[in-house]
Amino acid sequence: MINSLKDWMTNLMFLTLPLFLAQVLWLDRPRQSYRMRWWHMGLAAGIIGILCMSSPLLLYQGLILDLRQVALIISLLYAGTRAGLLTATIILGYRIYLGGAGTAGSILSFILILAAYHLLVRRYRGRGGCPRMVCAIILSLWGVGCVELIFLLIYEPVFHNPATQLLMLEFALLQSLSVWAVTYCIELMLRNRELRGAIEETRKLKLVSELAASVSHEVRNPLTVTRGFIQFMRRPGLPEEKRQAYIDLALEELDRAEHIISEFLSLSKPQMDRIETLLVSQEIRYVTDIISPYASMNQVAVLVDLSGNCSVSGDRDRFRQCLLNLAKNAVEAMPHGGSLHITASRTGAHAQIIMRDTGIGMTPVQLEQLGTPYYSTTDKGTGLGTMFAYNVVRTMGGRIHAESSPGSGTRFTLTIPCVPAAHSSSR
Numbered sequence: 001m002i003n004s005l006k007d008w009m010t011n012l013m014f015l016t017l018p019l020f021l022a023q024v025l026w027l028d029r030p031r032q033s034y035r036m037r038w039w040h041m042g043l044a045a046g047i048i049g050i051l052c053m054s055s056p057l058l059l060y061q062g063l064i065l066d067l068r069q070v071a072l073i074i075s076l077l078y079a080g081t082r083a084g085l086l087t088a089t090i091i092l093g094y095r096i097y098l099g100g101a102g103t104a105g106s107i108l109s110f111i112l113i114l115a116a117y118h119l120l121v122r123r124y125r126g127r128g129g130c131p132r133m134v135c136a137i138i139l140s141l142w143g144v145g146c147v148e149l150i151f152l153l154i155y156e157p158v159f160h161n162p163a164t165q166l167l168m169l170e171f172a173l174l175q176s177l178s179v180w181a182v183t184y185c186i187e188l189m190l191r192n193r194e195l196r197g198a199i200e201e202t203r204k205l206k207l208v209s210e211l212a213a214s215v216s217h218e219v220r221n222p223l224t225v226t227r228g229f230i231q232f233m234r235r236p237g238l239p240e241e242k243r244q245a246y247i248d249l250a251l252e253e254l255d256r257a258e259h260i261i262s263e264f265l266s267l268s269k270p271q272m273d274r275i276e277t278l279l280v281s282q283e284i285r286y287v288t289d290i291i292s293p294y295a296s297m298n299q300v301a302v303l304v305d306l307s308g309n310c311s312v313s314g315d316r317d318r319f320r321q322c323l324l325n326l327a328k329n330a331v332e333a334m335p336h337g338g339s340l341h342i343t344a345s346r347t348g349a350h351a352q353i354i355m356r357d358t359g360i361g362m363t364p365v366q367l368e369q370l371g372t373p374y375y376s377t378t379d380k381g382t383g384l385g386t387m388f389a390y391n392v393v394r395t396m397g398g399r400i401h402a403e404s405s406p407g408s409g410t411r412f413t414l415t416i417p418c419v420p421a422a423h424s425s426s427r
Contacts, residue, residue, distance in 0.1 A: 007055055007056065007057045008057055008178075010055045011057065012181070014048050014051040014052055014067075015048060015067060015071065016181070016185060018048060019182070038082050038083040038086075039082075039083065039086060041078060041079035041087075042075055042082065042083035042084070042086030042090075043087075045071040045083070045087040046071070046086060046087045046089070049072065049087065050090065050091065050094045052066040052067045052070075052071065053068055053091070053095065057171065057174070064098070064100070064106075065147075068091050069109075069113065069139075070175060070178050070179045070182060071091070072084060072087050072110065073117075073139045073143070074136070074186070076113075077117075077132055077183070081114075081117075084114065084117065085114075092106065092110060095107075102151065105147065108146070108150055109143060109146040109147050112143075112146045113142065113143050116138075117139060120135050132183060132187065133180060133183045133184065136179045136180070136182075136183045137176050137179060139179075140175050140176045140179040141172060143175070144171060147168075148168050222253035222254065222257040226253045229250040229253075230246075230250060233247070274316070275314065276313070276314070276316050277311050277312075277419050278311060278312050279310075279311050280306075280310050280344050281306040283319060283320060284304065285306075286320060287323040287324055287327060288327075290324060291324065291327045291328065291331065294328070294331060295327075298331050298332075298334065298335075299336075300331050300334050300337055300339065301339045302327075302340050302342065303339055303342070304342050305342070306343075306344050307343070307344070307345045308344060308351070310345075310346040310351040310418045311351075311418060312351050312398075312418060313417075314416075319396070321388065322388065323389075325388060326355050326389050326412055327340065327342070328385070329385065329386060330355055330357035333359030333360055333361075334358060334359040334360075335360070338409075339357070340356070340357050340358075341355070342354070346418065350416060350417055350418060351416050351418050352413065352414070353413070353416070354412070354413050354414075355411070355412045356411040357409045357411075359409050359410060360407065361407050361408050362405075362406070362410060363405075366404075367402060367403075370386060393414055396416050396417075397416065398415050398416030398417060400413070400414055400415075401415070
């Protein structure tokens with residue numbers, strides 16, 4: 001009998017533990033961030049084979065039974081011939097180092113497994129997960145059969161013993177069960193990765209369709225108005241005063257269409273152009289100097305409290321535009337006047353910027369849709385300004401949290417990682 005289920009479970013743990021590491025280091029990452037190369041798989045499978053031999057299921061007169069063949073089979077099926085040869089070289093090198101009468105048999109059995117793989121790969125190449133699992137089980141049974149045949153020639157009296165034959169049958173079942181379990185887990189992980197990729201592509205296509213529909217709707221309105229004014233201007237006997245008024249209105253609508261298109265184009269480039277070290281207090285002062293005249297026209301008082309001196313890393317123009325968009329939205333949310341409080345402080349390793357207004361506020365439904373394309377709580381807004389602000393802060397490694405309730409105003413909290421003092425530059 002095999003020594004114990006503990007040894008089998010230990011070998012199985014050696015085979016499955018790298019799968020969880022691959023899930024974290026490779027499968028859960030974006031497709032472009034890390035690429036699994038053939039020698040990664042070959043090296044990992046070789047190390048797994050060595051670990052399996054270090055905790056064998058059975059030791060008997062130079063015969064070592066373990067799950068090293070499973071490591072070789074997985075390397076061949078999922079990384080190709082080169083990875084399989086690398087895995088075989090590592091495992092057989094360690095087997096030669098251990099020595100014993102079974103060394104030559106191990107080498108020969110690996111050669112036979114490689115030969116069988118090349119015969120099967122033509123039939124199963126390019127097929128899905130189920131054929132690969134069948135191929136893995138066939139190779140596993142073939143490997144055990146090769147071992148039994150080879151050692152039958154070496155230990156003929158022993159292998160004619162029914163107890164030994166039962167032991168090899170038990171080992172064949174355990175190895176086949178192990179290779180099925182490992183390939184099933186791998187296929188499940190790959191399938192989940194494909195599904196996540198398909199869901200992501202569907203989400204992107206849905207977003208593009210929504211953006212296209214929103215842009216066409218937003219741009220069509222000013223163009224329709226402009227077309228109507230131009231048609232009015234073609235009427236004979238139109239007074240010059242009305243003609244000039246129509247021209248001004250048409251130009252105003254064209255400017256609005258240009259503004260919508262400009263905001264849309266700014267969303268197509270979320271990455272930072274020029275990364276600089278930005279002093280938060282200085283950028284807020286710049287923004288308040290610009291927004292103050294607009295706020296005064298709307299009877300809004302701008303109150304600033306800069307209690308912390310912190311630097312962040314990002315694109316200066318985009319960061320200023322982000323703050324301006326949020327400040328402008330806050331002013332427009334107070335049609336009857338009010339106050340806009342802007343505070344900046346340092347909380348641990350992050351800079352915290354808070355913009356709080358005393359405007360009309362938002363309902364929970366409106367708050368949930370905040371930052372989505374072309375969603376605005378005002379008639380003249382497009383929603384792109386808020387979405388742009390969210391994208392900029394996200395690109396800087398930060399986050400935006402919004403709190404609001406009807407009649408109680410809105411509070412935006414921007415949390416952005418600070419730049420270490422050694423990297424900050426005084427301006």
